[in-house]
Amino acid sequence: MKVAVLGAGTIGGYVGGRLAQGGLDVTLIGRRDAMDAITRDGLTLVALDGAQQRVPNLRLDATDDSAALARCDVVLLGVKLGDLRASLDIAQRLAPRDALVVTLQNGVDAIEEARAQLGASRVAPGMVSFNVLRSARGNELAQKTSGPLVLGGDDTRTRALVAALVRAGVAARSHHDMRGVMWSKLVYNLNNAINALSRLPLRRELADRGYRRVFAAAMAEGLAVARGLGVRARWLPPLMPHLAVRVLPMPNAVFTRVARAMIQIDPEARASMHDDLLRGRLTEVDALNGSVVRHGARVGVAAPVNAALVALVHEAERSGADYPPRSAAALAAAGGLSPRVSIHTRTEP
Secondary structure, three states, X not given: OEEEEEOOOXXXXXXXXXXXXXXXXXXXEOOHHHHHHHHHHOXXXXXXXXXXXXXXXXXXXXXXXXXXXXXXXXXXXOOOHHHHXXXXXXXXXXXXXXXXXXXXXXXXXXXXXXXXXXXXXHEEEEEEOOOEEEOOOOOXXXXXXXXXXXXXXXXXXXXXXXXXXXXXXXXXXXXXXXXXXXXXXXHHHOHHHHHHHHOOOHHHHHOOHXXXXXXXXHHHHHHHHHHHOOOOOOOEOOEOHHHHHHHOOOOHHHHHHHHHHHOOEOOOOOOHHHHHHXXXXXXXXXXXXXXXXXXXXXXXXXXHHHHHHHHHHHHHHHHOOOOOOOOHHHHXXXXXXXXXXOOOOOOOO
């Protein structure tokens, strides 16, 4: 089975590299400088425990030419949401008509957009819950947080993808309710805005109880909106949103003990939104926190914390790379939270 990754950045490149390690024939399609670095020096993948593995060139090509899609059986879309429509146009024009297209975007709306354009039978949803960072050399990709990779659909090709990822040591699996899985990921991604605005590494941000209270409040709004839509955010360890929203506001000693059993975070890990702001790029805040606000308006559920985070991130985008860090107290005040907010949300099994 031949796999192409369209948009082989950090996540797409890492997943594509692991698929090649798992025995599939993979072509990475991305920016010329990054692809040239991989062609010249190979691709090195670093697991969360620090173990490094070189991906054999025998099963991995890297190019900036989208015409390589013509030879594939599966297309993984690794682009950010802002580039999704253009990537769907490319896949529709160049990939074989029977190729399976897998969406790996954040948020909950990419799968519907892809199915509307390509047809439901051609598209499978995917969810990547872990963070990946690229080294300065450009050809080293390192996983920085724990978490699963989940694919939907009961297709021989999705089963082959999961099997290859598992062979390569990735915590991959399939799931029948990808809408619930995507909402579970979304409520965790609501912290991306908080992490970016704090200008702190992820571990240091989460060590601050004030930031965690804001995160828990944003999550509680997301879970309330999901319930309003009739969606059950799935418990998919370590993604357990209804437990996390109760654990986050706890005192540091309690939170640290419980969180250590749920997720591992490298000291260097940070949200991709953090990097986007530092590099002067537009963020995905409208597809994450903004999505909670929009869907909440549809079902009559207010989301003031997420609305405030959207506004603050857009303000930071306008300010450029020197945007000022926001304290936990400032974020709480912007969202209308008291300094010592209590979070209440119904816990589901």
